[in-house]
Amino acid sequence: MNLQAVRVIFAKEMARFFRTILESLASPVISTSLYFVVFGAAIGSRIETVGGVSYGAFIVPGLIMLTVVTQSVANASFAIHFPKFIGTMQELLAAPIGFTEIVTGFVGAAAGKSILIGLVILATAFLFVDLPIAHPLAMLALLALTSLSFSLFGFIIGIWAKDFQQLQLIPLLVLTPLIFLGGSFYSIEMLPGPWQTIALFNPVVYLMSVFRWSFFDTADVPVAVSLVAIFAFTALCLGAIWWIFRSGWRIRP
Amino acid sequence: MTAIVSVRDLVKTYDTGFRALKSVSLDIREGEILALLGPNGAGKTTLISTICGIVRPTSGQVTVGGHDIASDWRAARAMIGLVPQEIALEPFEKVFRSVSYARGLYGKPPDPAHVERVLRQLSLWDKKDSAIQPLSGGMKRRVLIAKALAHEPRVLFLDEPTAGVDVELRKDMWAVVEDLRAQGVTIILTTHYIEEAEAIADRVGIIAGGEILLVEDKASLMARMGRKELKVDLAQPIAAVPEALAGRGLTLGTGGLSLVYSYDATQERTGIVTLLTEMRAAGLPIADIATRQSSLEDIFVDLVRAGR
Numbered sequence: 001m002n003l004q005a006v007r008v009i010f011a012k013e014m015a016r017f018f019r020t021i022l023e024s025l026a027s028p029v030i031s032t033s034l035y036f037v038v039f040g041a042a043i044g045s046r047i048e049t050v051g052g053v054s055y056g057a058f059i060v061p062g063l064i065m066l067t068v069v070t071q072s073v074a075n076a077s078f079a080i081h082f083p084k085f086i087g088t089m090q091e092l093l094a095a096p097i098g099f100t101e102i103v104t105g106f107v108g109a110a111a112g113k114s115i116l117i118g119l120v121i122l123a124t125a126f127l128f129v130d131l132p133i134a135h136p137l138a139m140l141a142l143l144a145l146t147s148l149s150f151s152l153f154g155f156i157i158g159i160w161a162k163d164f165q166q167l168q169l170i171p172l173l174v175l176t177p178l179i180f181l182g183g184s185f186y187s188i189e190m191l192p193g194p195w196q197t198i199a200l201f202n203p204v205v206y207l208m209s210v211f212r213w214s215f216f217d218t219a220d221v222p223v224a225v226s227l228v229a230i231f232a233f234t235a236l237c238l239g240a241i242w243w244i245f246r247s248g249w250r251i252r253p
Numbered sequence: 254m255t256a257i258v259s260v261r262d263l264v265k266t267y268d269t270g271f272r273a274l275k276s277v278s279l280d281i282r283e284g285e286i287l288a289l290l291g292p293n294g295a296g297k298t299t300l301i302s303t304i305c306g307i308v309r310p311t312s313g314q315v316t317v318g319g320h321d322i323a324s325d326w327r328a329a330r331a332m333i334g335l336v337p338q339e340i341a342l343e344p345f346e347k348v349f350r351s352v353s354y355a356r357g358l359y360g361k362p363p364d365p366a367h368v369e370r371v372l373r374q375l376s377l378w379d380k381k382d383s384a385i386q387p388l389s390g391g392m393k394r395r396v397l398i399a400k401a402l403a404h405e406p407r408v409l410f411l412d413e414p415t416a417g418v419d420v421e422l423r424k425d426m427w428a429v430v431e432d433l434r435a436q437g438v439t440i441i442l443t444t445h446y447i448e449e450a451e452a453i454a455d456r457v458g459i460i461a462g463g464e465i466l467l468v469e470d471k472a473s474l475m476a477r478m479g480r481k482e483l484k485v486d487l488a489q490p491i492a493a494v495p496e497a498l499a500g501r502g503l504t505l506g507t508g509g510l511s512l513v514y515s516y517d518a519t520q521e522r523t524g525i526v527t528l529l530t531e532m533r534a535a536g537l538p539i540a541d542i543a544t545r546q547s548s549l550e551d552i553f554v555d556l557v558r559a560g561r
Contacts, residue, residue: 002327008357012346087341091400094305095358096330248309253267 001104005097009105010112013079017113024113025120028067032121035063036128039185050187053216056129061212062184063125068118068143069150069179069204073171076110076154081167084159084251093252099245103238107151114147132215139214145230146207152237159250178204188220203229256280257408257439258304263313265299273299275463276313281408281441286434287468288450289443290553291460297443298338300460301410305335317408331359334406338413338443340393344386348377351385352399359404371402374429391422398429409433411442415449427453447550451475461557474552481518482545483525486511488538497535501528512537518546 017024036056044055051058080102083089092102125131133139161167182204188196199205200221210226213219219226244251258281265274273296281287291297302308304315306326315322320329343351352368372378375395380388385396394414401409411430415423430440430453444450450457451471458468467474490509501524504513512532516523532539 002358002360004357004360004362008354012350012354086343087337087339088343090307090335090337090341091355091358093307094330094333094335096327096360097358098327252306253308 002097002101005095005101006105006108009101010109013106013109014112017075017109017116025117028071028117028121029124032063032067032124033128035059036125040128050190051216051218054129057131058187058212058216059185060122060125060129060131061215062208064118064121064143065146065204065208065211066179066184067121068114068146069207070171070175071117072110072114072147072150073154073157073175075113076107076151077158077161077167077171079106079110080155080158081161081164085164089251099242102245103152103155103241107148107155110151110154111144111147114151115144118143118147134217135214139211142211142214142230145234146211149230149234149237152234152241156237156240156244159244162250178202183208183220203233206230255283257283257318258441259314259316260300260304261314263300263303263315264311265296265303265308266311273463274303277460277463277465279458279465279468281439282456283439284434284437285455286430286440286442286453287456287458288454288471289441289458289460290445290447290450291443292445292557295460296463297460298412299463301335301412301441301443305333305410306330307335331404332407334401334404334409336394336397336401336409336411336414338416340390340397342385342393342396344384346385347382348372348385348388348396348399349381351396352403355400356403361404367405368399368403371399374432375399376425391418394418394422395425398426402433406438408439408441411440413443413445415444415446447553459553459556466556475546476518480546481516481523483514483516483528484511484543484545485514485529485532485537485539486541486543488540491537495535495537498528498531501531 036059039059040056044059047055049055049058083092157167157170161169181199182202183199184204188199188205188209191199206221206226206229209220210223210230213223213226243249258279260277260279260281263274263277264272266272277296277300279300289297289300299308303310304317304322306322306329310323315329317329318332320326320332322329346354349368349372352372353363353365356364356368369378369381372381375398377392377395377399380392385393388396398411398414414426418426430442433440442449442454454471456468457471457474459466484506487510491505492509494503494505494512498512502515504515505511506513514525514528516525529539529542
């Protein structure tokens with residue numbers, strides 16, 4: 001493995017994040033605060049508790065996931081689409097680097113940013129609500145794993161997209177609905193009968209359920225099932241990227 | 254000399270069905286400057302891009318320094334520097350950082366002293382902390398060259414390096430090329446400026462329609478195919494070539510004001526002296542004399558035409 005290459009790619013990607021540190025962190029913090037005001041205070045005051053947890057605290061894991069998933073996809077897809085767009089992809093293709101270096105550098109940096117953002121939101125949440133964390137280590141591990149798997153997913157979108165419109169397409173049409181319908185702000189037990197079954201086809205439900213479990217020790221679906229789902233998704237994305245580099249799909253004519 | 258880059262039966266057919274390379278074989282000698290000449294769409298960039306790993310070959314084999322570009326691609330690519338034809342650079346990146354980044358991609362540890370040397374050589378040192386975006390086109394091209402040299406490549410590909418470049422930069426660039434040659438770096442450049450090949454190449458390869466038409470030492474190519482012309486301007490126009498000079502292969506210029514004599518410059522007896530003596534004897538008023546050697550351009554145009 002070409003470690004120098006991983007180092008420079010990672011450093012360059014993180015440098016972009018820190019160069020725009022205010023934009024990078026301010027927008028998730030502000031939008032999280034808004035969610036707290038709207039959902040936590042305005043609507044939450046009319047909802048007593050969900051499974052014994054105050055509604056304000058209940059939405060925190062959902063809020064973190066919402067931002068971490070969208071930021072991971074946005075960061076990773078942009079990071080690899082931009083070189084394709086401006087033509088500097090050639091530099092990467094001609095260099096003695098392959099699947100391992102590019103994935104570690106680009107996806108590693110995108111996931112790193114998401115983890116930082118997730119932690120900042122968590123810190124913000126403590127300002128608003130009393131928040132228990134039942135399994136802190138599991139919570140951190142899940143945060144890292146989610147950042148990684150959706151950064152991998154974003155990387156694939158970045159290579160797949162032929163222009164910036166397509167780059168927005170999947171996050172807008174697929175991810176956002178899945179996240180909102182995935183129980184970010186409610187427990188799927190609160191859904192009417194048949195919708196509970198339909199919701200089980202939404203992969204985000206598993207993610208949200210296990211992440212919420214790490215905070216409140218209660219889950220909509222069994223923890224083991226959630227873990228298998230997340231690992232399977234990560235493996236699928238890794239496999240797809242490995243195939244992309246092997247076949248040259250949309251990067252190497 | 255040994256071949257540092259060896260291309261065997263290389264074929265590239267794009268997904269669109271376009272066959273950019275039709276079985277190209279080529280040996281590039283270590284330390285030489287090889288100019289690849291060809292019209293637009295000849296396959297120059299595809300050939301270079303395939304050797305550099307940007308384009309996947311359909312079939313055929315390429316080795317760089319003995320390393321196969323398919324099975325031993327890391328070692329092969331590590332030896333190569335590429336200056337692409339299109340200016341593609343990160344707009345917000347600083348010059349020094351961008352060049353250091355390129356070095357890192359090739360697995361070399363940071364070496365600010367080397368980066369400084371490269372930047373100074375390309376007159377970029379005072380721009381080292383400038384963002385790339387506001388630089389002029391010529392400066393951006395210098396940055397591209399600096400990036401290609403950042404990892405001390407043994408083989409440097411320059412894809413149309415002087416397209417749209419001013420005279421000063423062109424001169425600077427040739428100085429850099431001479432310098433690299435002195436260090437033993439092998440240089441392959443593509444161009445459609447013939448004078449460029451004529452000025453600096455050791456060997457010239459001519460490529461058209463995805464095929465290499467010839468690769469030859471520049472000097473022997475020019476000597477072999479080089480014709481010289483003697484043009485004699487006359488003080489007064491004549492209606493036809495005088496009878497006394499018929500059979501010498503002269504052609505009458507426009508308006509009957511000149512005579513053109515074509516000869517082989519490599520022959521011992523060119524026949525110039527005899528011709529001039531005969532012209533004087535024929536009473537032709539000679540006003541001026543000029544000779545012209547056919548350039549690579551003429552040779553190139555002839556070859557490409559014949560190849561079609």
